[in-house]
Amino acid sequence: MSVKVTRRKFLQTASLAAASIPLAKVVAAETGFVKNPFTPPGSFTGTQTVTGGVCEMCFWRCQLVGKVRDKKLVKLEGNPKSIDNGKSICARGNAGIKLLYDPDRLKFPLKNVGERGKPVWKQISWEEALDECGARLKAVQEKYGSHDIAMFPHGASAKYPMDFFEKVVGTHNVSEASFFQCRGIRDSAYMATFSVPPDESVDMANARAILLIGCHFGENVHVSHVKAYLKGLENGAKLVVVDPRYSASAAKSHIWVQIKPGTDTAFLLAVMNYLVEKDKYDKQFVAAHCVGFSQFKHGISHASLDWAARICDVPARQIQEVAELLAANAPNVSIHPGRHVSWYGNDFQRVRAQACLTAILGAIGVKGGFVKPKGVKVKAISWPKGEHGGEHNLRLLADLHHYSPPGTPTELIRDACISGKPYPIKGCVIWGQNPMQTIPNQQKTVAALKQMDFVMCVDIMPTDITMYADILLPEPCYLEKYDFIKTGTQWNFADKHQQYIAPRMPLVDAMFERRDGVWIMNEIAKRMGYEDKIPVASLEEKINKELAAVNLSIEQLKKEEGIHIQDGKDPYGVAEDLEVLLYSEDLEENGYPPIPTYIPVEEAPQGYSRLVYGRAPVHTFNRSQNNVWLHQAMPVNPVWLNDEIAGKMGLKEGDEVGLVNSDGITSSSRTVVKVTPGIRKDTVYMAHGYGSRNPLLTVGANAGVDDQELITRLAIDPETGCNGMRNNFVKLVKDGKVLDIPA
């Protein structure tokens, strides 16, 4: 632009005579301002503390307070009244502010006027967005049936919409990543063994010994859980860590079992067999509560120390040492059930072995053992459940996965989408989940989405999956809305028994045109003809109704600084009717091993190494990868490579590499090598949740490598239908050259 007329001259001479109308007539009559007499400094109220925050940077949900200055959230802290996390929050919790004010966040309803996968977005009104969602979902429902809508939910805000689609619309095709790609196997395996979903309910703070199978606390930070773990260590608990990698927990361990990946069940069987053979199990507990001990004893009798040592590639004497240590400290032993357990496709058996080991050590209901906290229950208000029958339930039709967590195994849904059999699935609702980074084999996910008649996403960030949406709707984040009611007890059972109730309340108002899940779902439900089924008019009403059941209200909680605390109950003790199925007839009848059984997994091909993944302390998988503070704390996910192997490959610390898997899939981005003796020679490791390929994420796009992109070989846990994701093998790529890994 060259200046041909100066501003001064323009203002003196311009008439805009050629315009059809005066300038003042084409601008809005009102501005965004009001007259507001200036209040001089001195009367300014300064920073206020707003209570009622419940974190969702991860799903542990610590209680927060916000420091708010002139409507702006300037700092997050733990709520001092909390008996859970207390004043402490983790790095991710602190960085929530940067999520709140992330310029990449979704702000308005968007419509894709391009194609799925290569979207061209334009902002549209809520009215238009909701009309389109309602009409197109209804069209799918009328053309194909309710079961032809699939839903992929995740997080607290997705529960109400999930219930709508399951209970009212009547589709079984709902698949939560938190179950099918994470902890569902654990819950199902413990339920099948002693009828209790375990959560992470081990009394580590008061344990004499702690056994972690793959858990890496310190890298996986859940504040009150880590407090209990560290209190246990501080009190002198012996720590055993079974992990192919020298994790943060391994660094604190008394015994580090550097196990060969995929063989943990063999290790656990050998420990149990040793305890049984040496009469070092809890005979009294077994006699009182365990079913099928003789079959169990016989069934694991092959699992000698030497047998396991060969399979697990660890010394027999170390397995013996672990067994002796557990026996010496029983029953005050925390056999941690794990959290993310969908590893190899043989995981139900491993987790069941953990449950059985807990039982034969008598470590249930005792100090230091498996102890369920006695918190208060607050029942969620939700949609009325209609009668929909099971004739379209893919799992029942396939007669598979009889110990599936709630919902339908993801693979069954995705396969039906692609094949159209046993019926087509043509509508898809994705709410808070990023299946591109939660479900292995991304090509299949893309194929499933591309054949849909309609795809809608609701999220707070433009994650990878949102690139496949036709309509993309923005939600407020956890700092801007009412939501989930967190309940629990004091973190250390040695302290006074207390219970708490802490509903999530907004610390600041929602910005832009973000709308909460209850409002969005209700508006779509109206447009699908279900207005008469709507259970609550607003999220606030929902929370108030739920609180009313325990004689509380939002108003009361505000008076109580966000957390209601009341007397609790002693969590210790064993129910008289507790029954532990060491041998399960039910499992046998359904065609599964009735006692825990080691099922070998595929070995790495020559030149490849097994890819395992885990958590970084500053990230919650892909949910936090665009957070500027967290990104600066750990911008990429280094690939851990054994130092001897690195030497043979000519690689050194910090070298930039890509990865290629045994199916020929090459990572879209690169990362750096971490050379360390702290990983087995046959294994490489990286933190999960990096390398997003959605360029809408200014910070997170292509930062590090997306491990999920390399997980193309599918393993399905037969009992549960959950994915196993550590059966993929990789080579490294440096300067365009593919390098064999000489394990």
Next chain:
Amino acid sequence: MEKPSSPPAMADIFRFLAQSMRYPTAEWLNDHFWSVLLSFLDELQWHEEREALIGAKAGAADFLEDVQVEYTRLFINAIPHVAAAPYASVHSRGDGTLYGAIAEQTKKFYREKGFALVKENDLPDHIVYELEFSGLLAKDDPEGQKIFLTTLFTPWFEIFRGRVLEEAHHPYYKVVVNLIDFFTREEL
């Protein structure tokens, strides 16, 4: 039809510029707005820009949607990413996030001049607010306007404008940011 006759007031010009940076809808991006915009360019002798706009409109199957897509891509959410977030805080004195220090300073400046946002929770440093505010000061407090523009607006707008000129596919926003630059740069 009411015809313009006298030179436009700066207050109206700033409101026009603010209007130009709102999300485009048929309600305001209509023939009247278009004719005023072209008149501006005509009298400024920005002939190339004028032709580019006329050409873009004439060649468009749906001109409004083209501008909406461009607005969304540049200023809301888009690929390759939000090319030019229209907030001071993203570009100036911070780490690229919203509601940084400059946003608070801007809000404070509004307050000191006796103004507040109608939607008090909105981000105060959006370009539309800043242009509207400049328009409010233009008539009665030109000195205040000058201070606002030089200390709080121009430093980030320079960066923002550069991003728009680099990233824009459609001529409309290139023309608009150049118009804003023309009416806010002191030396002109």
